[in-house]
Amino acid sequence: MRIEPFAMERMQSTWENLVDYDMSESGVRPLTLRELAAMGLDIEALLDTPLGYSQSNGTLELRESLAALYPGATVDHIEVTNGSSEANYIVALALIEPGDRVAIETPNYMQYPGLVRSLGAQVETFRLIPETGWQPxxxxxxxxxxxGTKLVYLSNPHNPTGSVLSPEAMRRIADRCNEVGAWLLADEVYQGAEIHSPRTQSFWGMGGRVIVNNGLSKAYGIPGVRIGWIAGPPSFIAQCWSQHDYITIGPNKLSDRIARIAIEERERCFARTRAILQHNLPIARDWVASFDGFLEWTEPAAAALTLVRYRSPVPSIELAESIRTRQSTLIVPGAQLGLEGYLRIWIGGREEYLCEGLRRIGVELDRCRSAV
Ligand SMILES: Cc1ncc(COP(=O)(O)O)c(C=O)c1O
Structure with a gap:
């Protein structure tokens, strides 16, 4: 299968460990094993765990605790994956055939357009509008x-805007999918990363063809263990498991164990995420305001990132490149997210890191502003 480059991930994979400040990240600064041990992870038991294969669709214990998050779900509604990116990938492999039509919001995380096109699908997009708080x-x-639409993909809370769909918008989206017979894939990896608002409602239960993907990377703050999951109708999950057999077989054993603690202690993980984001949001707000209208944003409601618009015709890839080369600081240019004229900036780090990263980005923005 020929696949087009996933521009943002490739850019991050190339540079994120070589720059001084990686402000292209999108989750909160990660938890350590020590912090997880304080939540109940038994490190001694991990030391004695034989490093064999784990249950390939996730251990029964993990799937039981995940199923409990989705009313009416059983272990047969759940497939555990290596990150939510693999969850997304498997859903596409299980569903998409050449000629299918897939609808995707823009801007978006951009895993899906390239992926489904490589499987022969035709992509149709709908915009999210800044003036309505990024509703469709x-x-x-x-x-x-x-x-005739086969699948609709969206993320909620949303990468890259940090917006959350209103309950009315969610209902309207689900109703339309039900009406036309489309599958709806809701990527809910930021659920639990709300900054001030209550927990984002899940699309789960809003239709017979609703698939919900999630994982530990963002709201939980544990990307390194690479655990994600798919929740969907059992007959569909069975197809996902078959796809999984061909790809990575299953998640690793240590990660499955860590995930069980993370799910059990999720409210502690989410509270930590919220505290980090509540601390950092005012810093980002003051920084945006300090540009006297050259920068504009809709404050994120959730997620450890923000999307800012800059008032200059300079292409975002060029601007991001000057920030990387002159300031050793990585950000995501809007062009890699389907929206030119914007930059995506991480707000999930420690205060000193955030402030210095923003300062460095600001040096190049000032240069850009004075050239307008
Ligand atoms: C919306 C969304 N989905 C999926 C992923 C993939 O995350 P992971 O594979 O680490 O769970 C990301 C990562 O940035 C994301 O933002």
């Missing part, structure tokens, strides 16, 4: 999601 443009949505 409904005319475009209804054009993109129409009879």
């Amino acid at each position: 443009d409904w005319q475009e949505f209804e054009r993109a999601v129409s009879p």
Whole structure:
């Protein structure tokens, strides 16, 4: 299968460990094993664990605790994966056939357009609108999601804007998918990373063809263990398990164990995430304001990132490149997220890191501003 480059991930994979400040990240600064031990992870038991294969679709214990998060779900509704990126990948492999139509919001995380195109699907997009707090443009949505649409992909809370769909918008999206017979894949990896608002509602239960993907990387703050999951109808999950057999077989044993603690102690993980983001949001707000209108944003409601618009015709890839080469600081140019004229900036780090990263980005933005 020929696949087009995933521009943002490739850029991050190339540079994230070589720059002084990686402000292209998107989760909160990660938990350590010591912090997880304080939550109940038995490190001694890990030392004695034979490093064999684990249950390939996730241990029964882990799937039981995940199923409990989704009303009406059983262990047969859950497939545990290596990160939510693998969850997304497996869903596409299990569903998409050449000629299928897939509807995707823009901007977005951008794993899906390249992936489903490589499987022969045609991508149709609908915009999220900044003036409405990044809710969908409904005319475009209804054009993109129409009879014959196979799958709709969205993330909620949303990467890259940090917005959350209103309950009415969620209902309207689910109703439209039900009406036209489309599958809805809701990538909910930021659920639990709300900054001030209550927990984001899940799409789970809003239709017979709803698939929910999630994982430990963002709201839980544990990307390094690479655990994600798919929740969906059992017949569909069985197909996902078959796909998994061909790819990575299953998640690793230590990660499965760590995930069990993380799920049990999720409210502690989410509280830590919220505290980090509540601390950092005002720093980002003051920084945006310090540009006197050259930068604009809609404050993120969730997620450890923000999308800022800059008032200059300089292409975002060029601007991001000057920030990397002159300031050794990595950010994501909007062009890699489907929205030119914007930059995505991480707000999930320690205060000193955030402030210095923003300062460095600001040096190049000032240069850009004075050239306008
Ligand atoms: C919306 C969304 N989905 C999936 C992923 C993949 O995350 P992981 O594979 O670490 O769970 C990301 C990572 O940034 C993301 O933002």
